[in-house]
Amino acid sequence: MTCSQCHRESSELVRSPLDILTDPDIIARICAPMVRYSKLPFRLLVRKYGCDIAYSPMIVADPFVRSEKARLAEFATSPDDRPLIVQFGAADAVEFSKATEIIAGVCDGVDLNCGCPQRWVSKKGFGACLLNKPEFVADMVSAVKRLPLPEKFTVSIKIRIKEDLRKTIDFCRAVENAGVDFIAVHGRTTSQRKEPANLEAIATIKESLRIPVIANGGMKNLKDVHEVHSRTGVNGVMIAEGLLENPALFVSECEVTPANCILDYCNFAARYERRFNTFHHHLMSMCQRWHAKPQRKVFNALTNFSDVVSYLHTNHECFSDSDFPLFGDSSDEESACD
The missing domain is CATH 3.20.20.70 (Aldolase class I)
Known part of the structure; x- marks a missing residue:
């Protein structure tokens, strides 16, 4: 469009x-x-x-x-x-x-x-x-x-x-x-x-x-x-x-990002975000209160879309039955105006 x-x-x-x-x-x-x-x-x-x-x-x-x-x-x-x-x-x-x-x-x-x-x-x-x-x-x-x-x-x-x-x-x-x-x-x-x-x-x-x-x-x-x-x-x-x-x-008094909000971001990102680093940074920020320090270290070291989705799927019960979207190829080239 x-x-x-x-x-x-x-x-x-x-x-x-x-x-x-x-x-x-x-x-x-x-x-x-x-x-x-x-x-x-x-x-x-x-x-x-x-x-x-x-x-x-x-x-x-x-x-x-x-x-x-x-x-x-x-x-x-x-x-x-x-x-x-x-x-x-x-x-x-x-x-x-x-x-x-x-x-x-x-x-x-x-x-x-x-x-x-x-x-x-x-x-x-x-x-x-x-x-x-x-x-x-x-x-x-x-x-x-x-x-x-x-x-x-x-x-x-x-x-x-x-x-x-x-x-x-x-x-x-x-x-x-x-x-x-x-x-x-x-x-x-x-x-x-x-x-x-x-x-x-x-x-x-x-x-x-x-x-x-x-x-x-x-x-x-x-x-x-x-x-x-x-x-x-x-x-x-x-x-x-x-x-x-x-x-x-x-809209929430809770200071922890709701699980459905994280899933919603993944769905929007699958449609519009090709840069893995941007996607990953957003999820690191959203999930920081979900993870203890050892978990954060593992999650923050992930390097591709599928590993991030797999980590959420297998390490958080609230996502065990969630249908995460499929992601295309990553592109982390710097923008023309950076």
Whole structure:
């Protein structure tokens, strides 16, 4: 099925990201952009378990625009993969606009990465380095908003906070005035990794803006989701690592991934995932609370699809009668945009 067919068959039934984020009766539940891991099989899985909006991994705009090979390597979708926001790493308005024009017919919004702290990202002129260029980012947002985009198509950004919160608020107001539809705020600075997210900062940003705000950072379970919402008043919560460890997090108080969720992932992966390393990494994350240390060591050392499925089948009684899918050949080539 082509991307245009996906769009025609599903677009009229899809609730837009902005409609979800402005619904006063819900906390929007969002799967974060994760390099290599928030791809189609995982997005379909979390949608089955309560996720309202899912992001693609960050896609570097320049090769995506120039190369069909890069587009095929970096992006795939299906009719059930909605609403979908595609995140780009872009260094200027032309790049961001061209990438948006290519993708607009098969997703519900684009997002500009203004928060990734990795050095290689900053060297390319996007990610967290853009936090120092509010007018430049505002121009990028304005350029995309001027495009003839589908109705209710959204343009958003994802940021980290600065040590001086006033500068973060000024940045957010600049892009708000440029027409950005909503902002996802990772509540850590670029130098922080495992520190608790600064919920007070997120709450202050939310109070300072008219547009919806999404909180990101540090949530591991449903209790955390409700605490973050209560303390910040945000319109939605965005989770990365917590969903990798338990893709059913949004609908389950249990912190262990349910067996049926693992089986569902295997079914989605059999259809859409050819890279064994990605498949294996997801299952290592989902199964880490299932296994004691000796079991983890064995499971994590497996090297092909059939051995992973066989291990689950023979070592966990809950899977003894399960019909696991058949997997094709593995391909672990690096993507064109890595």
